[in-house]
Amino acid sequence: ALELVKGHWLRLLTESTTTTAVPFSLAPIYIVGLRSSIVPSQFQSQQTGQIVRWDANWTRNFFTSAEVQRQRVDSLSYLTPDRDALVSIAQANIDRARIEANYLPGGNFALHASFNLARTSGLVDLNVARQTLPYLPQRVAELGINWSHGSRIAASLTGTYVGPQRDIVDRPIGGHRALDFLARWEPLDRQIEVNFGILNILGEGFEIQPG
Secondary structure, three states: OEEEEOOEEEEEEEEEEEOOOOOOOOOOOOEOOEOOOOOOEOOOOEEEEEEEEEEEEOOOOEEEEEEEEEEEEEEEEEEOOOOOOEEEEEEEEEEEEEEEEEEEEEOOEEEEEEEEEEEEEEEEOOOEEEOOOOOOOOEEEEEEEEEEEOOOEEEEEEEEEEOOEEOOOOOEEOOEEEEEEEEEEOHHHHOOOEEEEEOOOOOOOOOOOOO
């Protein structure tokens, strides 16, 4: 990690891992605070990743980050959203770029916004070349406000946009939006946790398969 100028840090990561049958390891979880995105790789699949991240503190109340990540995975497998079929992918390439901003206006409030852009490719069903992997959106955006109180009460209101996707046979699936409210209360010295949420407040419909 390098602090190029005061309040600005540049971090870089390169790693190579192999999926094992044992779901835990003594290897470090994070390297310089970075970790490649978790993907559903198959047993003994080789995975390589590179990350470059820039964090910046512009003022005492405004923070930003920009991250570029590249992953190469020998083999992936995951269920379709309707859990009706298994998607198998060989030689998967997943490139992501993410920018994020956080602002503290005061009064125990925090504002946050993020935008993710992804480019993917691979061999679907192990032999069909695809420039966009199934059910992985190219664009995701989020905007939200959080509030917390010293009595261990916290609440958040978050709007999310998930961009268009492609299904397992390369048909288009439209994007969708959601507005969610979540609240949490931890009384009795955090011996109890009470959670409350209203999801998809606007009642937006979304597709899990074309049509």
